[in-house]
Amino acid sequence: MACRPTTAIRMIGGRANPLRPNNGVFAPVLRPTDISPLARLVRRVVAVTRGRNTAVVVNDRADIAIAAGADGVHLPASGLPADRVRRLVPEGFLVGRSDHDAAEASAVERSGGADYLVFGTVFPSESKPAEHHVAGTGELRRTCQAVGLPVLAVGGITVDRAGDAAAAGAAGVAAIGLFARVPPGDVEAVVVTDLGTFRF
Numbered sequence: 001m002a003c004r005p006t007t008a009i010r011m012i013g014g015r016a017n018p019l020r021p022n023n024g025v026f027a028p029v030l031r032p033t034d035i036s037p038l039a040r041l042v043r044r045v046v047a048v049t050r051g052r053n054t055a056v057v058v059n060d061r062a063d064i065a066i067a068a069g070a071d072g073v074h075l076p077a078s079g080l081p082a083d084r085v086r087r088l089v090p091e092g093f094l095v096g097r098s099d100h101d102a103a104e105a106s107a108v109e110r111s112g113g114a115d116y117l118v119f120g121t122v123f124p125s126e127s128k129p130a131e132h133h134v135a136g137t138g139e140l141r142r143t144c145q146a147v148g149l150p151v152l153a154v155g156g157i158t159v160d161r162a163g164d165a166a167a168a169g170a171a172g173v174a175a176i177g178l179f180a181r182v183p184p185g186d187v188e189a190v191v192v193t194d195l196g197t198f199r200f
Contacts (some may be wrong), residue, residue: 042068055094062089072096074118077104086113098154101139102146109147116150118174119143122165123156127176137168144169 038061046056046069055071058064062073062085072094075082082097089095097114099105105117121128122140134155144151150171157165157175165173 039064039068042070046070057094057096062095066090066093072115074098075114081111082108082113083111084113099143100133100135102142105143105147105149105151109149114149116152116171117143117147118152118154119170120153120174121155122153123158123161125156125177128155137164140165140170141168144171 038058042056042058042064049056056065057072057074058068058070059074060076060079062080064070065073066089073085073089074096075085075098077098077100079097082095085095094115095113096116096118097108098118098120099108100119105119108114108117119135119140121132121134122137124134125132140151140153151169152172152174153165153168153170154174157173157178159178162173162178
């Protein structure tokens with residue numbers, strides 16, 4: 001099965017965190033390109049990560065996430081509204097939502113149902129075409145200021161750019177390439193160095 005894992009790192013500060021667990025790697029977000037074997041894959045990932053400081057979130061498919069015992073679902077901006085999904089999932093189940101600007105994020109927060117937002121694309125990204133809109137840290141800052149929900153920055157995230165995301169008010173970062181190319185020790189340095197610089 002073709003599947004792109006997106007790993008989100010959640011940096012920890014001083015207030016209660018609705019994004020479990022409380023430090024380090026927050027979640028591998030499983031993004032399938034072929035749905036049929038997804039439930040088997042999620043069950044395997046859940047089995048491997050249980051008892052660790054990790055929550056498993058499935059992209060777009062709340063039904064499979066629930067059936068496979070995952071911790072949550074991440075909804076694309078074009079997906080079901082978070083408030084509708086919230087009514088269908090168990091208590092404590094994480095519901096995240098992608099957004100692309102402050103107005104969209106504010107509308108999602110007003111509607112309710114979301115535990116966190118993923119904002120992007122913040123920086124140019126190799127996983128997006130060259131003509132893809134890049135929002136930049138200015139719009140990330142406006143989005144973080146507009147909502148009370150934790151906002152994770154996504155798109156073109158590198159070790160160096162993680163600090164820029166934190167300075168703009170992001171609660172953390174989500175990335176694909178960062179974790180595919182950076183040695184594990186360097187990623188750990190991002191977590192340790194920036195601990196407490198991300199707001200919630």
